[in-house]
Every structure is written in structure tokens, then in C-alpha cells.
Amino acid sequence: MIQESFLHFVWQNQYYNKQNLTTTRGESVSVNKTGTLNTLAGPDFKEAQLTIGAIHWAGSVEIHIKASDWFKHGHSNDANYENVVLHVVYENDKEVKRSDGLPIPTIELKGLIKPKLLERYTAIVTAENKIPCGDQLKGTRVITRLSMLEKALVNRLKKKSEAVTSLLKENNFSWEETAYQWLSKGFGFKVNADNMLAMAKSVPSKILRKHDQLVQYEALLFGTSGLLNIDFYDEYPNQLKKEYKYLKAKYNLVENVSYNQWNFSGARPSNFPTIRIAQLAFFLFENQNIFSLFTEFKAPKILIDDLHIEHSEYWNNHVVIDKQSKMKVSQMSKSAKVNLLINTTVPLLVAYGQYQDKHEYLEKAMNLLMSLPQETNSITKLWSQHGWNVASAFDSQGLIELHNAYCIQKRCMSCNIGAELVSR
Incomplete structure (x- = not known):
């Protein structure tokens, strides 16, 4: 069960056998710079630097599970993909060419990824637990868990603040x-x-x-x-x-x-x-x-x-x-007022901070969440069962987002905690 996010992780960290690395056509490949992960539309990694054969290339890298996904995703008719200098795939099932008819250099990762890495990844994404890494959670670093909690919380607050901004325009x-x-x-x-x-x-x-x-x-x-x-x-x-x-x-x-x-x-x-x-x-x-x-x-x-x-x-x-x-x-009731502050005041603060480009309002929202008691629901109880100390609304809101946006969707390789468990 390979996901593109796992291949992104492998490419970004170069977790594969690079010795005598060649394209599917037998050209030698040297990776000088993997590029920057692109979270917007377009190729997966931008500003990569590679040496393929005797030629130095600078451009984008596109990653797919199967090479034929290039066509499934409509890249052959998208001008944004004209600057792709390397196609990285798990399985090369079809040759991909540019609009000028020249084949795009391709690396097939199947058989090159370190077995233990693949084994640890498979164990997490196929776990039947509602929190895939729950049984291993205590073995991760505190700083990793806290950084991911804050990342998830910020994402949640920004999504909620978008509704406020939409209302503001109206x-x-x-x-x-x-x-x-x-x-x-x-x-x-x-x-x-x-x-x-x-x-x-x-x-x-x-x-x-x-x-x-x-x-x-x-x-x-x-x-x-x-x-x-x-x-x-x-x-x-x-x-x-x-x-x-x-x-x-x-x-x-x-x-x-x-x-x-x-x-x-x-x-x-x-x-x-x-x-x-x-x-x-x-x-x-x-x-x-x-x-x-x-x-x-x-x-x-x-x-x-x-x-x-x-x-x-x-x-x-x-x-x-x-x-x-x-x-x-x-x-x-007190619990209703807490709910009101979490779901009304906090998104309002975040939206205003973004509108004014003033970071202090995001900090104010965070401080308010840390001052409010934690929410008790099926999701926070689940995290508590796996040893996470849910001490405030800051924790509960972050953990709700972590569960909904990462755990349920098995986006383990986009999560700092999953990445640490797989790479260690």
C-alpha cells in the first residue's frame, strides 16, 4: 500500500539506494539538490538540481506511484509540467514524453527503497488502530509530538478563520x-x-x-x-x-x-x-x-x-x-461558554490577525486556548488512552485536527510523528 506522500518522503530524504543510480533508459543520475516540496498546484518538487548522463539539469521533479499516473492526472496537457526534468515513480509501467516527443528521464524506486523503511511504513499505514501509530506513540520524541500538535492546530485555526473572512467580505x-x-x-x-x-x-x-x-x-x-x-x-x-x-x-x-x-x-x-x-x-x-x-x-x-x-x-x-x-x-453553562470561546472567539482572532498581518492576534488565540479547559469527546479520549496528556483546549483542538486530517486519512508521512517512526 504505497502512497505518493511516502514517495515524497523517500525522495526528500533520499531514503533509497543511490549507488549506480540510473534512469529507466540506463543513463546515470546524480542528485545534487532534491528541490523544495511544492504544496500548491504544479510539480511536486521545484528547483531541483540533477546530473543525468553528462548534462546538468535544473527544474522540477514529479513523483507518482505509477508512471501512467502522469496521464491520469492530466499532466500531458498542462504547461506547468513542461519544466519537469525528472519523473520519479515506484513502478514504471508506461513511458512518458514531453509535448516535443522526447521522453522524460525516469527513475523507478521499486527495489531501491530500504527494506526496513518500507516495512515500518507498511506497518503504520496498514494498522487497524484509529490512531495508526498509537501503539508506538510513547516511543517518539516529545518535541516531535508537540511540533506536530502545533502544526495541526494552526491548520485547524486557519481553516476555521476562512469562514470568518468569507463573512467579512459579505x-x-x-x-x-x-x-x-x-x-x-x-x-x-x-x-x-x-x-x-x-x-x-x-x-x-x-x-x-x-x-x-x-x-x-x-x-x-x-x-x-x-x-x-x-x-x-x-x-x-x-x-x-x-x-x-x-x-x-x-x-x-x-x-x-x-x-x-x-x-x-x-x-x-x-x-x-x-x-x-x-x-x-x-x-x-x-x-x-x-x-x-x-x-x-x-x-x-x-x-x-x-x-x-x-x-x-x-x-x-x-x-x-x-x-x-x-x-x-x-x-x-461553563462548558457551553468554553465551546463558544473556542469556536467563535478564537477563529475571529485568527482571521483578524491574518487580515491585519499581525501575528500577535494568532498568539492571543493560542494563549486563550491554553487558558481554556480541554474538551472531552471520543477523539480526545482516544489520544488519552495512548498516553497523550490532554491538558487544555490547545491540546484538544490540535488533537482533533491531527486525528481528522492525518490519522483517519492515513497521511502518516505528512505527519512529523509518522515520519519519525518510519525513518528512525
Whole structure:
């Protein structure tokens, strides 16, 4: 089970028998410089330097499992591959030529890779463990594990921040409006995130800030959520309905969500959309500048302590409208607030840091994660079982990405930990 990433690893580190190395046509080959791994479109390694026969070459190296993959991947019609000076393959099953008809010099690695290296690689990628190297993890260097954890975490944060940047463009680069919408999405957690975002897009934050009563905030948010579009018995929801009718006409508001789109089933009562909208209204009413709150805090502890999320009195004994709850509904739990900080504040900080090209915001995001408790889920439990000390949200977020982006996909040779185990 050979993967191209393994061949990249072999080529980059020259882990094969180079004695009397020749092309498939019998020309001698000397590798002066392997080149730089290309993570973008185009050949796999750029700026390589080689001597083939009596000629010195400078250009790109393309790597495939089979030579015929050149055609499968459409390289024969791609001008980016015209400067390939060497084709490195595991199995040479077909001759590859340039557009001018001349064959591209090719090295076949089959039989040249060190047997022990191939054996260790095969053992990892064919392992049935959910973490392929789990049984060998304790034998790796601490610095290797930590560097890979940070690499995975940074990749995860950058991917999450892309959603913030996309929203920023929709909002004509208004960071305040983007922070408000992103926070609203966060309040939906997984089950109602998209609905909460659609609701926030229906009522701009500048409209909310024109008002000085919590009931008006609730009327605007519940109204644009579509949850007021039924008949009620209770006085309070009827008050919200009346207030919203007036505000809707005043601001020409349009609902982007309907009553039936909201997910109540599968969610705990404390996570019902009614409770989350009430809590969001309370939080927005208490905090007028969301963006600065989440980006300009002095220390993580200050932000965590300031994150006080309650709701108005009606929701103390209601989880759905018009139906009194037997249990008192408390303020947002600590674990929910931690989740909100991890998935809302941290990506916002990273996106702003990238936008401003200021590394200190990425550091701020990292410090916040290190100040938050670790998440406990099936993935973090798995790492703990293999001896990894999951001590903070920094660890849990990095390990979730490591598991999802590397372990599941068997990208062991793109992982520092797998590379160390195979090469040692």
C-alpha cells in the first residue's frame, strides 16, 4: 500500500539506494539538490538540481506511484509540467514524453527503497488502530509530538478563520457586523448554527443598537427567527409579537428563517433555539461592541470572567414559548461558554490577525486556548488512552485536527510523528 506522500518522503530524504543510480533508459543520475516540496498546484518538487548522463539539469521533479499516473492526472496537457526534468515513480509501467516527443528521464524506486523503511511504513499505514501509530506513540520524541500538535492546530485555526473572512467580505469588510453574525452562529452551536446566522443577517447590529430595552432586542431576534409566527396564550410572547410587528414595518425587515426550520429534537432543553436566542439577546444588550470585546481583551482570564450570559425572566421557567418548564432554566453553562470561546472567539482572532498581518492576534488565540479547559469527546479520549496528556483546549483542538486530517486519512508521512517512526 504505497502512497505518493511516502514517495515524497523517500525522495526528500533520499531514503533509497543511490549507488549506480540510473534512469529507466540506463543513463546515470546524480542528485545534487532534491528541490523544495511544492504544496500548491504544479510539480511536486521545484528547483531541483540533477546530473543525468553528462548534462546538468535544473527544474522540477514529479513523483507518482505509477508512471501512467502522469496521464491520469492530466499532466500531458498542462504547461506547468513542461519544466519537469525528472519523473520519479515506484513502478514504471508506461513511458512518458514531453509535448516535443522526447521522453522524460525516469527513475523507478521499486527495489531501491530500504527494506526496513518500507516495512515500518507498511506497518503504520496498514494498522487497524484509529490512531495508526498509537501503539508506538510513547516511543517518539516529545518535541516531535508537540511540533506536530502545533502544526495541526494552526491548520485547524486557519481553516476555521476562512469562514470568518468569507463573512467579512459579505459584510463589506465591517468587522463589527461580522463579529455579531459570527457570534450569533456560535450561539446556535452545531444544531442551529446556520439558522442563527440567517437570523442575524435579517436584523443588522446597527438596528439592535438603536434600542435601549432588552424586550426590543428579543422582539427583533425572535421576530426575524420566525418563532413568533404562531398564536400564543402567554402575555410575554404576545408582547414580543406586537413589538416586532411595529419594528418590522419600521425597518422593513424580512425573515430568512421559518418556524419549522429550527431544530428542537436532538438538542438538550438548555440548547433549544428559544433559550439560545434569549441568551444572545441578553448578551448583545449588555455588550454593545462585540468585536473589541473578543479581540482587544487584556488577558484570557479577563475575557472568560466577563463572559456572563443570562436571559430575561420569562425564560427562567420556559424552554419553549407558551409552555412552562418544571425545572428552572439556568444561565449558559461553563462548558457551553468554553465551546463558544473556542469556536467563535478564537477563529475571529485568527482571521483578524491574518487580515491585519499581525501575528500577535494568532498568539492571543493560542494563549486563550491554553487558558481554556480541554474538551472531552471520543477523539480526545482516544489520544488519552495512548498516553497523550490532554491538558487544555490547545491540546484538544490540535488533537482533533491531527486525528481528522492525518490519522483517519492515513497521511502518516505528512505527519512529523509518522515520519519519525518510519525513518528512525
